Amino acid sequence: xxxxxxxxxxxxxxxxxxxxxxxxxxxxxxxxxxxxxxxxxxxxxxxxxxxxxxxxxxxxxxxxxxxxxxxxxxxxxxxxxxxxxxxxxxxxxxxxxxxxxxxxxxxxxxxxxxxxxxxxxxxxxxxxxxxxxxxxxxxxxxxxxxxxxxxxxxxxxxxxxxxxxxxxxxxxxxxxxxxxxxxxxxxxxxxxxxxxxxxxxxxxxxxxxxxxxxxxxxxxxxxxxxxxxxxxxxxxxxxxxxxxxxxxxxxxxxxxxxxxxxxxxxxxxxxxxxxxxxxxxxxxxxxxxxxxxxxxxxxxxxxxxxxxxxxxxxxxxxxxxxxxxxxxxxxxxxxxxxxxxxxxxxxxxxxxxxxxxxxxxxxxxxxxxx
Numbered sequence: 001x002x003x004x005x006x007x008x009x010x011x012x013x014x015x016x017x018x019x020x021x022x023x024x025x026x027x028x029x030x031x032x033x034x035x036x037x038x039x040x041x042x043x044x045x046x047x048x049x050x051x052x053x054x055x056x057x058x059x060x061x062x063x064x065x066x067x068x069x070x071x072x073x074x075x076x077x078x079x080x081x082x083x084x085x086x087x088x089x090x091x092x093x094x095x096x097x098x099x100x101x102x103x104x105x106x107x108x109x110x111x112x113x114x115x116x117x118x119x120x121x122x123x124x125x126x127x128x129x130x131x132x133x134x135x136x137x138x139x140x141x142x143x144x145x146x147x148x149x150x151x152x153x154x155x156x157x158x159x160x161x162x163x164x165x166x167x168x169x170x171x172x173x174x175x176x177x178x179x180x181x182x183x184x185x186x187x188x189x190x191x192x193x194x195x196x197x198x199x200x201x202x203x204x205x206x207x208x209x210x211x212x213x214x215x216x217x218x219x220x221x222x223x224x225x226x227x228x229x230x231x232x233x234x235x236x237x238x239x240x241x242x243x244x245x246x247x248x249x250x251x252x253x254x255x256x257x258x259x260x261x262x263x264x265x266x267x268x269x270x271x272x273x274x275x276x277x278x279x280x281x282x283x284x285x286x287x288x289x290x291x292x293x294x295x296x297x298x299x300x301x302x303x304x305x306x307x308x309x310x311x312x313x314x315x316x317x318x319x320x321x322x323x324x325x326x327x328x329x330x331x332x333x334x335x336x337x338x339x340x341x342x343x344x345x346x347x348x349x350x351x352x353x354x355x356x357x358x359x360x361x362x363x364x365x366x367x368x369x370x
Contacts, residue, residue: 026295026318033311042312047260054256057249058320064246065089068133068239072126075235077118084116087336092127094329097322098288106131112337117344125229133236135175137243142167142280145273152270153277156304163300167280174283250321251275254298257316258305266305274301289322 030039066086073080073088088109096105106127113123146164157163180188196208255271278297285293298314306313 023323025291026315029295030311030315039312042261042309043316045262046316047262050256050260054253054260054320057252057256058324061246061250062086062090062093064242064249065093068130068242068246069126071235071239071242072129072229073113073118075232076122076126076229080118083336084340087333087340088113090329090332090336093325094333097325097329100288102288102290112341115337115341122229125227129229129236130239132175132179133239134243135171137240138247138276138280139168139171139175141244141247142171142276145269145276149270149273153273153301157301159300163277163281163297167277167283170283171280247276248272251279253320254302254313254317257313257320260316261306261309261313263306263309271302271305274305277301289325294318294322 034042063086066082066089069089070080070082070085073085091112092105092109094105095108096102098104109127110120110123113126114120193208193212196211200206200208251272252268254275255266255268258266258271278294278301281297282290282293285291290297295314295318298317299310302313303310
């Protein structure tokens with residue numbers, strides 16, 4: 001217990017620092033263009049109905065995140081509850097918001113699932129399947145939107161080709177990495193060994209063999225878990241469809257903000273497309289929450305809709321889509337950890353049962369059985 005409290009305090013301090021710095025930068029950026037009285041007048045005139053819809057759509061995307069995790073988890077642990085899955089989903093959202101490259105989400109999800117009693121292999125497989133289905137769905141959705149709205153954005157957005165190339169490259173790279181680790185174990189192990197030997201030569205890694213064995217255990221656990229997950233294409237298709245609904249609802253948020261500012265003229269699909277392209281373009285920004293890049297990308301794609309109100313709209317958008325992930329996400333993760341950590345699910349992995357029965361059937365007879 002003594003070790004966990006300092007680590008929790010560091011975690012909370014880091015979250016507070018990230019929140020304070022990014023919010024301060026955004027406010028300074030905002031005050032360069034608008035005075036405080038002018039901002040007060042703009043924000044006080046927001047349409048409460050559309051703001052309520054904006055909050056509801058974003059909250060619904062959180063719920064759909066939990067449903068996707070629940071369907072995948074229930075495939076291996078039938079009694080795994082939605083509450084656990086929702087907490088795991090919020091864990092990913094929260095830690096992705098406060099870590100560089102959004103790299104902390106998946107490891108922390110696997111960590112919390114282990115604390116809830118799930119084996120490392122199945123938990124890694126579930127999170128990887130969720131990541132893969134999400135990225136593939138987002139890629140396909142983006143391609144469809146790109147073809148549908150390409151003439152409009154080519155006309156109104158400069159350097160669209162550069163934004164598109166960056167976004168697609170980042171997402172293709174992530175998809176390939178997940179597939180490679182899950183399918184081709186030998187190739188990944190070869191790359192790992194070569195990389196560790198190179199890092200030893202440049203004095204980054206002292207003992208490459210020890211590091212290889214440590215990382216190899218995690219890779220093996222992940223690969224076995226992915227095999228355990230199986231090829232239930234109906235399940236994956238259902239998760240992809242729910243993910244599509246999640247993407248649409250999450251991307252509908254800027255349109256709600258657009259209407260809350262009493263703006264008209266642009267279609268919902270045009271603004272949804274702008275949101276999706278803006279999100280894809282900043283995938284490789286290293287700062288937590290893609291800070292800096294997210295603001296520039298939103299301004300580039302959405303200035304054509306918001307005009308002089310782009311900066312105030314940017315503040316509202318970031319509060320709803322980023323700062324709420326940190327504030328509310330942190331609260332929900334804290335509550336969920338108190339409720340679920342240390343409490344194992346009632347059911348064990350059905351594939352584990354099958355494996356145990358097969359092993360017992362193949363085992364040589366004992367002296368008593370003879």
